[in-house]
Amino acid sequence: MSTLSPFVAAFRQAAYPIGGHGRRNMQVLKEVLNELDDKLESDNYGTGEGIESFQAEMAAFLGKDKAIFFPSGTMAQQIALRIWCDEKGIRKVAYHPLSHLEIHEEDGLKELHQIESILLGEKDRLIRLDEILEMQADIACLLIELPQREIGGQLPPYEELVAISAHCRAKGIKLHLDGARLYEVLPFYQKTAAELCALFDSVYISFYKGIGGVAGAILAGDEAFIAKSKVWKRRHGGDLISLYPYFLSASYYFKQRAHKMGQYYGEAIELAALFNSCHLVTTLPHVPVTNMFHVHIALPKEKLEPILTALYAETGVGLIHYLRESSEGVCSFEVSIGDAYAKIPKDVLKHAFERLDAVLSEAK
Template identity: 85%
Template sequence: MSTLSPLAAAFRKTSYIVGGHGRKNIQILKDALDGIDGKLENDMYGNGESIESFQAEMAAYLGKEKAVFFPSGTMAQQIALRIWCDEKGIRKVAYHPLSHLEIHEEDGLKELHHIETVLLGEKNHLIRLSEILELREEIACLLIELPQREIGGELPPFEELVAISEHCRAKGIKLHLDGARLYEVLPYYQKSAAELCALFDSVYISFYKGIGGVAGAILAGDEAFTVKSKVWKRRHGGDLISLYPYYLSASYYFKQREPKMGKYYEEAVELASLYNRCHLVTTLPRVPVTNMFHVHIAMPKEKLEPILVGLYAETDVGLIHYLRESSEGVCSFEVSIGDAFAQIPKDKLKLTFERLAAMLK
């Protein structure tokens, strides 16, 4: 018996979906491996020509001396902060109250590494330079997430990032980039990855979020930092006997999709405009700054869900498979544009939003 909600079941039946790169299934891995010579030697415990070549490519892309492939970003980021705390002799770091490390990792940083955290700023806005300047606690590292996912993918001005970087370097504070969606911010800033990463001492990027790979992450920095990261990777059990399904799929989809980030961004602006024309609907930000944004609909879940189920059945287009009640009488969800959006016929997309607008009135 299916355990899917009525909305998720209706979403699964649609032929077209608005977000992401398509249905998540084993074909993702099959496509990535299809063109690879089966005689290619696999990596062994993080060593081998194929993984080392990929790591070198990513280091060059990010403008860093070295890069190390990790099976998960959770592992990579906790290790980055541990390294900086050990180096500084201070077991305290600062980040946004809605950082992934704070709300999605079961306090791993605190329980595994005994690192104290300072929650900087307020939940509903970005960390501001003024708040960093007013910080009186001594910290080893400041983590900045670009974009700030939990508040709709907001971004600070590039000039403010420069000022934050300069302040941290003057104060001897290490600056770490949670760049899980780094590629997605580059069209807005009109900067290369290397130009942006030059502001940071260490950088993490993901290969399954915006890129759509199977799993995996890169942690990059100077050589001394990455040597230490490999030791901690082993301690965390991250040196699987082979990681090739992850980094080969990462490489495949990175080459396909990193060049499309500008297109995804433009499509996100187009889609947000369609949402904002509907009664009771607003997007955050109103005009997206990346290919990701949040949608808020001022209607209780028990009323909105059957409307969307009916919409999907009528138009064959799935907008979202879940609803989160963000406040009383308001539902929200996240949209991230990838390859799937371009597959929707324009007339079908237009009809879908015309019908949504009518149904919400």
């Protein structure tokens, strides 16, 4: 039986966690099921009125012909890239060095599909337009992640996306959107999801990240692409006998939260300013472009953990439950704003950051 560290225990006991939508526990699903008729028919191996209606709703939202629900985004994206590689007869795709496919999927794309990845750009910045224009490799598909999570949720200018899309179409390269957090970029771009997705041949979105559902993803594109996706979904074991815990929670929380992304974005800008007002603290980006950003604190983990543990106990505000430490002794973590932030009284939040600044100024 594992024992929580004092740091994690203090975070869990804090009355006001700043990120996300609250604790991810059974209540996430119970809240959805309590709203439903007990006699509602389940889906059956990916078919049924409920799931098909939701898929049609998501296709319309994304401005695509068709959409299909997957139990995971990992499955959906590998399948998307496999389809484009088969269509082009080329076993190469390009994406950022810190793409989810490259660093979090145990080389699934390579081992399961024998697809080679071409890494564009540098790890600490976005892919640049000139790097795409000058790319020498013959690729089937280019994957763009919006926002680029591992570098603080950064985004390229919309005009650059338009230029990338035009280049790919002229060269016959398929353009796929890793839009796990697509909803979160819309306030920055001031575009609808359909307007943004029109630049891409295929699109993936997640329902457990910014939306806060149980799990699940949508893959969208034209009719021929989705027809092939259904075959590959079956091959991957994605046609579970019932997917209703996933797509019903996706639908419920999508309606609850998709329209709040502008609010979350504004709150992220406010919170980043509070972090940046403290000694030893910087955010990436300095001014967020979505509702998520990264926080860097110039202290080693063994010094910072007890400081934050005491802060949580004193103020009731929980900043984060984990710390990543670089070789330079700088700790970092990710903040993603959801419903929880608005529940923190402003005076409590202000006091917490005043105390954080004070203790960090003494820790230099």
